[in-house]
Amino acid sequence: MGGGGGRGRGGSRTQRRHFRQNRENVWKRPKSDPSSENNPENNGENRGWEPFATQNPAFDEYYKEQGIVTPEEWDGFIEVLRKPLPAAFRINSSSQFCSDIRTQLENDFMISLQAEVSEGGELVPIRPLPWYPENLAWHSNFSRMQLRKNQTLERFHEFLKLENEIGNITRQEAVSMVPPLFLDVRPDHFVLDMCAAPGSKTFQLLEIIHRSTKPGSLPDGLVVANDLDVQRCNLLIHQTKRMCTANLIVTNHEAQHFPGCRLKKSCSTASEIGAEKEPPISQLVFDRVLCDVPCSGDGTLRKAPDIWRKWHVGLGNGVHPLQVQIAMRGLSLLKVGGRMVYSTCSMNPVENEAVIAEILRKCDGSVELVDVSSELPQLVRRPGLKKWKVRDKGRWLVSHKNVSKYRKSVIVPSMFPSGRRFTEPTDHNGSVEVEEKHENGGNGNVEDALESSDDPATLANEQDEEVSDFPLERCMRIVPHDQNGGAFFIAVFHKRSDLPANQGKPNSLEGDLGPRNDEPQVQLQNQSTEDTNGIVASLADGTDETFSEAASEAELIKDELDGDSLELDQSVTCEENVNVSEEAQAPSDKEIDPKKAGGKRKLQTQGKWRGVDPVVFFKDEATINSIKTFYGIDESFPFNGHLVTRNSDANHVKRIYYVSKSVKDVLELNFSVGQQLKITSIGLKMFERQTAREGNLAPCSFRISSEGLPLILPYITKQIVYASPVDFKHLLQYKSIKFADFVDAELGQKASGLMSGCCVIVLRKDGKASSDSIEVDESTIAIGCWKGKSSLSVMVTAIDCQELLERLLMRMETEKGSSEKKDEASNAKGDEEQDIEDMEKNGDEESITLETEG
Numbered sequence: 097m098g099g100g101g102g103r104g105r106g107g108s109r110t111q112r113r114h115f116r117q118n119r120e121n122v123w124k125r126p127k128s129d130p131s132s133e134n135n136p137e138n139n140g141e142n143r144g145w146e147p148f149a150t151q152n153p154a155f156d157e158y159y160k161e162q163g164i165v166t167p168e169e170w171d172g173f174i175e176v177l178r179k180p181l182p183a184a185f186r187i188n189s190s191s192q193f194c195s196d197i198r199t200q201l202e203n204d205f206m207i208s209l210q211a212e213v214s215e216g217g218e219l220v221p222i223r224p225l226p227w228y229p230e231n232l233a234w235h236s237n238f239s240r241m242q243l244r245k246n247q248t249l250e251r252f253h254e255f256l257k258l259e260n261e262i263g264n265i266t267r268q269e270a271v272s273m274v275p276p277l278f279l280d281v282r283p284d285h286f287v288l289d290m291c292a293a294p295g296s297k298t299f300q301l302l303e304i305i306h307r308s309t310k311p312g313s314l315p316d317g318l319v320v321a322n323d324l325d326v327q328r329c330n331l332l333i334h335q336t337k338r339m340c341t342a343n344l345i346v347t348n349h350e351a352q353h354f355p356g357c358r359l360k361k362s363c364s365t366a367s368e369i370g371a372e373k374e375p376p377i378s379q380l381v382f383d384r385v386l387c388d389v390p391c392s393g394d395g396t397l398r399k400a401p402d403i404w405r406k407w408h409v410g411l412g413n414g415v416h417p418l419q420v421q422i423a424m425r426g427l428s429l430l431k432v433g434g435r436m437v438y439s440t441c442s443m444n445p446v447e448n449e450a451v452i453a454e455i456l457r458k459c460d461g462s463v464e465l466v467d468v469s470s471e472l473p474q475l476v477r478r479p480g481l482k483k484w485k486v487r488d489k490g491r492w493l494v495s496h497k498n499v500s501k502y503r504k505s506v507i508v509p510s511m512f513p514s515g516r517r518f519t520e521p522t523d524h525n526g527s528v529e530v531e532e533k534h535e536n537g538g539n540g541n542v543e544d545a546l547e548s549s550d551d552p553a554t555l556a557n558e559q560d561e562e563v564s565d566f567p568l569e570r571c572m573r574i575v576p577h578d579q580n581g582g583a584f585f586i587a588v589f590h591k592r593s594d595l596p597a598n599q600g601k602p603n604s605l606e607g608d609l610g611p612r613n614d615e616p617q618v619q620l621q622n623q624s625t626e627d628t629n630g631i632v633a634s635l636a637d638g639t640d641e642t643f644s645e646a647a648s649e650a651e652l653i654k655d656e657l658d659g660d661s662l663e664l665d666q667s668v669t670c671e672e673n674v675n676v677s678e679e680a681q682a683p684s685d686k687e688i689d690p691k692k693a694g695g696k697r698k699l700q701t702q703g704k705w706r707g708v709d710p711v712v713f714f715k716d717e718a719t720i721n722s723i724k725t726f727y728g729i730d731e732s733f734p735f736n737g738h739l740v741t742r743n744s745d746a747n748h749v750k751r752i753y754y755v756s757k758s759v760k761d762v763l764e765l766n767f768s769v770g771q772q773l774k775i776t777s778i779g780l781k782m783f784e785r786q787t788a789r790e791g792n793l794a795p796c797s798f799r800i801s802s803e804g805l806p807l808i809l810p811y812i813t814k815q816i817v818y819a820s821p822v823d824f825k826h827l828l829q830y831k832s833i834k835f836a837d838f839v840d841a842e843l844g845q846k847a848s849g850l851m852s853g854c855c856v857i858v859l860r861k862d863g864k865a866s867s868d869s870i871e872v873d874e875s876t877i878a879i880g881c882w883k884g885k886s887s888l889s890v891m892v893t894a895i896d897c898q899e900l901l902e903r904l905l906m907r908m909e910t911e912k913g914s915s916e917k918k919d920e921a922s923n924a925k926g927d928e929e930q931d932i933e934d935m936e937k938n939g940d941e942e943s944i945t946l947e948t949e950g
């Protein structure tokens with residue numbers, strides 16, 4: 097029992113269109129092509145689509161000069177970059193079907209797909225990634241396109257789609273799985289994922305946190321997943337919802353200004369802050385920080401060939417300052433002794449080694465680069481560079497001293513290996529800056545140098561060439577042709593002591609990056625500067641228009657994989673939105689009970705996160721007691737302080753979320769510091785208000801949601817019955833069964849004796865006699881049902897039913913282990929439609945209206 101019980105559903109039209117458009121973006125029609133959507137004769141066919149030109153002379157020139165691969169390797173490197181990326185995916189290690197899925201891949205698909213491998217290509221169709229623990233991550237030798245188009249791969253494609261939607265696997269580029277592995281996360285860690293959307297790494301972090309959690313219990317750690325972009329935050333919420341976790345907080349801040357929630361000493365007593373009691377933690381610091389920053393994204397070229405066309409040197413140069421700021425903030429939020437991983441999906445040293453060197457300079461010995469060469473030895477990677485150049489205005493620059501005074505605000509010292517600043521006298525604001533002498537004793541008049549240079553295309557004066565003193569060889573660059581994947585850069589930091597004063601503090605960043613743009617009342621001023629190609633680079637959020645287009649598209653395509661993985665069901669999208677803005681209709685400045693929300697300080701911040709629902713502890717004793725009594729929930733289940741809602745009106749709460757102890761502690765701190773955290777999603781949906789169509793006939797007005805069921809299951813003593821595999825299978829197949837129609841008459845009797853409303857049906861393990869209780873373990877399967885007048889009806893989504901049915905049939909097959917039984921199972925499947933029709937004719941399905949919000 098665990099996560100991955102399958103909560104996601106397919107299909108929001110808007111999102112699907114969005115992703116389809118992204119997908120279409122990777123192909124373009126030649127200008128001369130007479131066919132067009134407007135040509136009625138075309139009928140949408142033979143449009144002459146052709147792939148983007150997978151080349152860009154500026155890209156070639158840039159990376160040849162940077163030497164990220166040797167000249168001998170260049171052709172092989174470029175050749176692989178032009179090939180489509182093979183699909184990869186990961187099994188959710190905390191899913192209750194984890195080992196079933198691994199076995200299915202090893203014993204079924206590895207063999208059945210063998211005939212489909214391309215000649216001259218790899219010999220195996222799918223294989224586990226050798227560097228990923230426990231055969232949990234897989235490389236497929238098929239591209240996304242092949243999976244979609246090749247009919248013989250249909251079964252495998254359907255499998256990937258279903259399991260991805262359910263949350264049992266995550267389709268993710270292989271190299272993107274690497275950073276969380278170097279973070280060395282343990283289940284009791286507080287982890288911050290600073291730039292988290294669309295959330296594939298957050299999902300991985302949550303898996304690690306939940307690893308080896310026993311049924312009915314929660315890990316001590318948590319993940320705070322943050323992203324600046326609200327839309328992408330919604331993708332993140334959808335992704336992570338598949339995990340069914342109570343240990344996640346999703347926030348929406350500029351990472352470089354992420355709040356520290358430090359409780360001021362002067363108001364550290366409970367009475368002073370108006371809170372009911374002193375919060376258990378006094379500031380938000382993390383054991384682990386993942387800093388997967390926004391970048392130019394050229395490591396994802398194989399998946400997003402559009403980048404070939406869009407790429408230019410200004411992308412990397414433009415985003416470098418933001419990357420430094422985000423990483424510094426991450427380090428300041430890291431506990432002494434903690435680990436931070438910095439990563440990008442870019443190959444560019446200005447976004448990678450230059451950022452790492454600047455961090456080491458700013459931190460002045462308080463952090464160190466960790467030598468991880470012995471970790472994941474099977475992962476092929478290359479050491480970071482010690483020297484590189486900066487390109488600007490068509491020129492190569494080897495030192496800041498080469499930078500024209502007009503470009504010094506854009507081409508900053510930290511982009512160069514030494515990080516040394518060279519300035520010229522200036523009287524801009526009446527102050528004169530001190531010049532730094534050239535090593536050769538000159539004054540570094542760059543304009544002179546420019547004019548006198550024989551070759552204005554290069555200022556790569558050999559004697560000025562800088563080499564970094566830092567051990568940048570400890571960084572890792574993964575290049576596409578080493579492992580037939582994408583490119584990534586990763587560096588691992590260890591924090592030895594507190595950072596020097598003011599480093600990484602949000603206020604110290606404002607001078608560099610402009611005002612925060614995550615607080616609605618603050619007007620964002622884009623500090624625009626002309627970049628190399630005349631493209632406007634906005635340093636306020638580090639994403640100029642071109643950059644954000646390239647990077648976000650790369651990321652969306654990267655994580656979308658084939659467009660199916662992120663297609664959302666309308667209902668799910670609505671649900672997610674409810675979580676984000678449950679009370680969108682209500683006035684945004686809601687009155688919140690000060691006692692519930694931190695007293696005086698709460699009132700001061702009222703309306704601060706306008707548009708985002710408040711997070712309110714749910715303390716309505718009458719409702720809680722009715723739930724406890726109805727389901728007979730054992731007293732040992734911790735309710736107190738663990739329930740939250742997004743609705744400050746306790747009488748109209750429709751969803752109640754459950755939060756872990758760690759999340760509860762952070763929430764209490766957040767209230768105490770005046771709600772500094774802008775929380776867009778929190779907690780595990782545990783109870784939902786329900787009414788039957790004929791009116792509320794059930795004695796308890798809340799049902800247990802399928803997400804929350806695995807957690808609370810071991811504590812339920814009433815409204816629970818145990819079904820044999822055959823009756824359980826029938827329930828999943830037919831969705832509604834009359835009490836008299838159960839194969840096991842005792843089950844029919846027990847079901848009819850339940851109170852009207854929500855109940856839980858647990859699959860009895862084969863061979864076990866009918867019993868009133870079972871030991872709940874990781875493999876226990878249970879579903880929520882509705883007990884009506886004469887029948888039981890499942891309250892599980894169609895896709896969850898499909899998944900459970902398939903897993904159940906597979907288990908039954910394995911257990912019986914004979915081909916005869918196999919036939920029986922497939923017959924059962926084949927007859928399913930007819931059976932359902934028959935059952936429907938019986939017309940006993942009692943309609944249930946589950947009240948939905950939004």
Ligand SMILES: C[S@@+](CC[C@H](N)C(=O)[O-])C[C@H]1O[C@@H](n2cnc3c(N)ncnc32)[C@H](O)[C@@H]1O
Nearest residue numbers: 291292293294295296297324325350351388390
């Ligand atoms: C490389 S992507 C992150 C991918 C993500 N870690 C994953 O594995 O799914 C970078 C993310 O940074 C976000 N971003 C851009 N600027 C940001 C900022 N100043 N603060 C926080 N997030 C930012 C973007 O919206 C984008 O989602």
